[in-house]
Amino acid sequence: MRYEIPAPMLAKAVPAVPPAEKVPGGLLYEPKWDGFRGLIAWDGETVEIGSRGAKPLTRYFPELVEAIPELLPGPCLLDGEIVVATGPQGSQRLDWEALSQRIHPAASRVATLAASTPAMFIAFDLLAVGDDDLLAAPFESRRTRLEALLASVEHPLHITRTTRDHDAAVRWLAEFEGAGLDGVIAKPLTQPYAPGKRTLFKIKHARTADVVALGYRVHKSGSGVGSLLVGLYGADGVLRQVGGVAAWSDVRRQELVEELAPWVERDDSGEAVTAAGERSRFSGGKDVSFVRLRPERVLEVRYDQLEGARFRHTVQFERWRPDRDARSCTYEQLDSVAGYDLADVLR
Structure with missing residues (x-):
């Protein structure tokens, strides 16, 4: 099988964390990771990493290309964020500068940076698994299947944390900034995946x-x-x-x-x-x-x-x-x- 990588689903900015009861079907809140948007397609033979724009990211993250086939239990199409963390254990934070350096034309430099500043992939949506296309499924169902698929995966592949508690999401907005995160995302639970559409909500620290x-x-x-x-x-x-x-x-x-x-x-x-x-x-x-x-x-x-x-x-x-x-x-x-x-x- 070969997965067609769609345009990613996007978010529109709102000034504050919206209450779940204001949206039909409710909301699930996630941290907003400060990295490169990535859609990882693993068809059982090759790994491709698509991006929010037209630029493929596969060649820039060889450590992820190598790790994904070993970690995933089977073919799937994941949506998430590529991030780099730096700093000593116990006080690490996301490092945008280190991540941006990973986009380099020289293969030798790419290999060096893959070893010195390795990336992680934070998965937050599942668009296909095996022969099942999940784009039309509601987000709540996609999230449940994502959790089952990645239940036992290890670093550098992670699944983002979530909450249905509005107050917790508000705390995240303030607290997670200290770790280099960028805000909070609120996702309607009943929505299908809408490539290229701004149907999610993002709450950032700055405009x-x-x-x-x-x-x-x-x-x-x-x-x-x-x-x-x-x-x-x-x-x-x-x-x-x-x-x-x-x-x-x-x-x-x-x-x-x-x-x-x-x-x-x-x-x-x-x-x-x-x-x-x-x-x-x-x-x-x-x-x-x-x-x-x-x-x-x-x-x-x-x-x-x-x-x-x-x-x-x-x-x-x-x-x-x-x-x-x-x-x-x-x-x-x-x-x-x-x-x-x-x-x-x-x-």
Whole structure:
């Protein structure tokens, strides 16, 4: 048999842990792991690791490819998160930087990192087992079968913990951050698996978005990156500029020029291509031109709110996302703020 790896089921951001009684059929709460989303397909002969974007992750995690056939009792398709933990026993935490380093083009480097910073897979859903396709089954049923399948598996394969207790989930949101986790996920128990749909709920410690690096403006000093322009894809497939990232240190500005060099668009003579940037009433006579980048590099940013189709203020760089495909960076991921009457604020 050969499993077709679907697009993963996604979550929409909500401001607080929702009570289970607010959702028909109830909710199951899980920790939100801070790693790479991975869908592992083991067909009895080969292991494939799909990702949230278009980039396969199989070649980057040889230690998981080797361990999975030994640990799983039979062919299956798992949904979960690939994470790396570092630190001494008793005070380990998830290490995003160590995980992001695992995406490397050199096979020798991949092998070295697999030994020095080995990954774990945290399973939280079961999409198929043997010949049974479980996508249409309710999550409660899929979870029961996942627990039975992984009842006796060992490291580096784990099953995420869960609770039906709302108060416990609220505690997790605060407590698990100390271990590097990212928040809480709430999953409706009666839902089938919905590839690519945002039907789950995520509660994070900060409002973030994954955006595409479009270009950079040179710092006013004439050297280094002054600001990084970022964009999102609209429903029409058009990539639009939505804001910028600034506030780099002098050292970091110079480092970014080197880091971004492989993505700089160049003309036939090898010169960097520049473009005219957008002007606002605050621009005055400033030079708003920027060095264009191929729209391939993804970064996570923190933002406060969206105004129209753009971030209202300058956003803050959080981290690079080498696991994300640029085309997956759309407006759909952004929080939608519920309407509220100003009169009720003033009252």
